[in-house]
Amino acid sequence: MxxxxxxxxxxxxxxxxxxxxxxxxxxxxxxxxxxxxxxxxxxxxxxxxxxxxxxxxxxxxxxxxxxxxxxxxxxxxxxxxxxxxxxxxxxxxxxxxTPAEQTDRAHVYFGATVTLEDEDGQRTTYQIVGSDEIDAAGGRISVESPIGRALLRKGVGDTVEVRRPRGEIELSIVDIRYD
Missing domain, CATH: 1.10.287.180 (Transcription elongation factor, GreA/GreB, N-terminal domain)
Known part of the structure; x- marks a missing residue:
């Protein structure tokens, strides 16, 4: 299905x-x-x-x-x-x-490919995927991860704070795609 x-x-x-x-x-x-x-x-x-x-x-x-x-x-x-x-x-x-079938492309949902910018201006792109698809080196992070959870329902221009083991980080959403 x-x-x-x-x-x-x-x-x-x-x-x-x-x-x-x-x-x-x-x-x-x-x-x-x-x-x-x-x-x-x-x-x-x-x-x-x-x-x-x-x-x-x-x-x-x-x-x-x-x-x-x-x-x-x-x-x-x-x-x-x-x-x-x-x-x-x-x-x-x-x-x-199928991410390409997502109708609300202005917000982050499962399957979205999201480009983020951190406090230092460093950009990173991730696809939000299921836990069985995780490949951090390949840019696929779990919807269950701290970053994945923080990004859900957010839009371009929104900023999220993510708690990580190394401390909190602030990320801004630069782009959202559904390929």
Missing amino acids: SQALPPDEHDELEAEDGEEKAPFRRYLTRSGAERMHRELIRLLNEERPKVTAEVSAAAAQGDRSENAEYIYGKKRMREIDRRIRFLQRRLDTATIV
Whole structure:
């Protein structure tokens, strides 16, 4: 399901399912869902078959109790299976948001790409994404992060104060885009 979030829906970012006690519903941007889907396909079609073959070859060597390749392979298989289950569950239950479909482009909502300026005039651009999509080096921060929470519903020209472990910082919103 793809949708743009109306402004009032951000008021209800509480967890829907009893599976997790998270402060927010699980939202994914369209691009985040596509990245997760590619990872799932790679795990199912490449990684799992490769590790299965390695475990089978190691098992054929005899005594499994002291066979390091077998033990490691089984452990790796459990990790892959766990990640596959996680990705399948996330993709099945997450609400997919297409940022380009956002109608209120004057304010920051989930999926927005926001350019900020700090007190020193340094500019940084972030996309507001779900917790499963975080990549600070890639400019993707969680809607649940201190900066993400502070930016919600704000517009260009607004200034927000953000408490961080290193102290408070004041950030001004310079630009908002929905790509």
